[in-house]
Amino acid sequence: MKTTLLRFTARDRARRFHRPILGLAVASLPLIGCPALAQESAGPAAAPYPRAGIGVGPVAAGYAEARWAEDWSAYADPARRKDALDRLKFIPLSADGAVWLSLSGEMRARTALTTGPGLLDRPDQRLDTLRLVGGADLHLGRHLRAYGEVAHGGSGGRNDPNPVGAIRNDLVVQQAFVDVSGEAGGLELGARLGRQFFIDGSPYLISTRNGATILTPFNGARAWVRGARWRADVFDLKATQLGTGGVDDDRTDDARRFQGVTAGMVVPRDWFGGSKLFFDPFVWRTTDADRRWGAQTARERRDYVGARLWGEMGPANIDWAVARQTGRFGDRRIEALHVFTQQSVSLGDGAGAPRLGVRIDYGSGGGSYGDGTLRAAVTPQGVPTFYSYQNVFGPVNMIAVAPNISIRRGRTTLSGEVQGTWRASERDAVYRATDLPYAGTQAVDGRRVGEVWRVQAAHNVSARTSLIGRYEHLAAGPVLKDAGYASSDYLTAWINFRF
Structure with missing residues (x-):
């Protein structure tokens, strides 16, 4: 792949990258322009791609992180609505x-106590946050x-x-969009x-970086085509720069762009x-x-080629992902790699059986403070709480090995994990969750950066309400201590309600 890319000029590479996006956008124009016509001209009803794999996140007990991924159409039957909040899930307008x-709607009230914030000798910090969200989905x-x-x-x-x-x-x-969909030739578009x-x-x-109070959206376009056993999504998005005031200061960030193609296929069920x-x-x-590495700030273009x-x-449950990263940081070449592997196995039958797992992650490092090839791997917008509940680490120049266990009893789940953390390259820094x-x-x-010991207790009061508590001890290792940083403790609890 690298050899092929180097044969093209920058303009040729840009054209090659955008061609799939433009092609699917053109193919979608009949649907966007006239959904009624798309309905009339559709062929046989589309065989649905499994909902769990369409790239909108998990849905549990009807609820999802992206609320538009929820399907409440069954509540068209009044007999299925049990209370006043159920009636809000399907309000007929015709x-x-x-x-x-x-x-x-959602309400989350959380308090968090941190000792030595920033891994420095500072007064303890307590942060109390409140999240309030209201959404409307018009069909x-x-x-x-x-x-x-x-x-x-x-x-x-x-x-x-x-x-x-x-x-x-x-x-x-936080979100505001329109979408159009239809079926043609047995495909969903x-x-x-x-x-x-x-x-x-x-x-x-x-x-979305759900650990924060405000979830982080993108701005732009996404299009998809799905069959019974395969799918393809193309997107062209820009980041959102969040302010702290009203709606006027949360702006599209034209300096940061995320685009690409993600495909998918259902692995034959009789395998394994x-x-x-x-x-x-995926190709992203x-x-x-204005990217900064070390003492240098420059324009960065980073191409991801990988698979999940x-x-x-x-x-057994698995989640394995590999992403090779190439591109340019100013006039310097980028060669970086991410490998994420998470696997667990149930030790018995039923939902209450204990699960043992291990997470092994690698993010390359090096070159941040030099003039040669940049080997520091970064994610487009990954979840930093995988590495620390208090968001002090990110998978840049990192090797992490974390055995874990979880036990479910009724509506309560207890989990624990210890993470050993090392630098991938001694010639690069340890990085925060912000990639700084x-x-x-x-x-x-x-x-050796150190160890992260952590436990969590989660209790589902109902399908709508949950209580969660977390504790973490970050034991600083030689690299942090020699640079003047110290260990830290973190304790947080919150209640979450949604309808």
């Missing part, structure tokens, strides 16, 4: 029920939909620094335009003695006009 509105027949969502993020506490927009935000339009969550891929690489696996290859590109294999194999370095760590010797 006599035949073809036009209907679904309302959603205009089977093929056209408009979705809007606003959120408020409040914060307070003790020794709280000036929070960023993802923590405190008076009011933000669709397109979405506007501000939206994008979680089509390994959460280690791309996510019976499985529910998905294989998702990120651009950042994930799902169930009998009692811990100053001075690039100048000390050694690889």
Whole structure:
């Protein structure tokens, strides 16, 4: 792949990268322009691709992180609505029920205590946050939909620094889009335009960063085609720069762009003695006009070529992803690699059986403080809490090995994990969850960063309400200590309600 790319000029590479996006956009124009015509001209009804694999995140007890991924159409039957909140999930706006509105909401109140914030000798910090979200999903027949969502993020506490927009935000339009879909030739086609969550891929690489108060959306277009056993999604998105005031200061960030193609296929069910696996290859590109590595700031273009294999194999669950990264940082070449592997196995029958697992992750490093090839691997927007509940680490220049166990008893799940953490390259720094370095760590010797010990208890009061508590002890290793950093403890608890 690398040899082939080097044969093209920058303009040729850009044309080659955008061609699939333009092709699918053109193919979607009949649907966007006239959904009714698409309905009339459709061939046989599309055989649905398994909902779990379409790239909208998991759905549990009807609820999802991306609320538009939920399907409440069954509530068209009044007999299925058990209370007043159920009635808000399907509000008919036409006599035949073809036009209907679904309302959603969320409240999360959380408090968190951190000793030695920033892994430095500082006064303990307490951060109290409140998330309030309201959403409306308007269905205009089977093929056209408009979705809007606003959120408020409040914060307070003790020794709280000036929070960023993802923590405190008076009011933000978290999502606002229209989408159109239809069937043709046994395929499902669709397109979405506007501000939206994008979680089509390994959460280690791309996510909404749900640990924050305000979830992080993108702005742009996504289109898809799905058959019974395969799918393809193309997208062209820009990041969102979150302010802390009203809706006027949450802007599309033209300097940061994320685009690409994600495919998917259902692995034959009879493989591995019976499985529910998905294989998702992808080709992505990120651009950042003002990326900083070491003492240098320059434009960065980073191309990702990789794949994800994930799902169930009998009692085992796996989620494996590999992403090779190439491109340019200013006039320097990029050669980086991410490998994420998470696997667990049930030790008995039934949902209450204990699960043993291990997570092994690798993010290459090196070149951040030099003039040669840049080997520091970064994610487009991965989940940092995989490496630390308090968001002090990210998978840049990192090797992490984390055995874990979880036990479920009724509505309560207990889990524990210990993560050993090392640098992939001694000639590079230790990095925070923001991909920024811990100053001075690039100048000390050694690889061992430290250990992260953590436990979590989660209790589902009901399908709508959950209580969660987490504790973490970060034991600083030689690299952190030699650079002047220390160990830290973190304790947090929250209640989450949604409808």
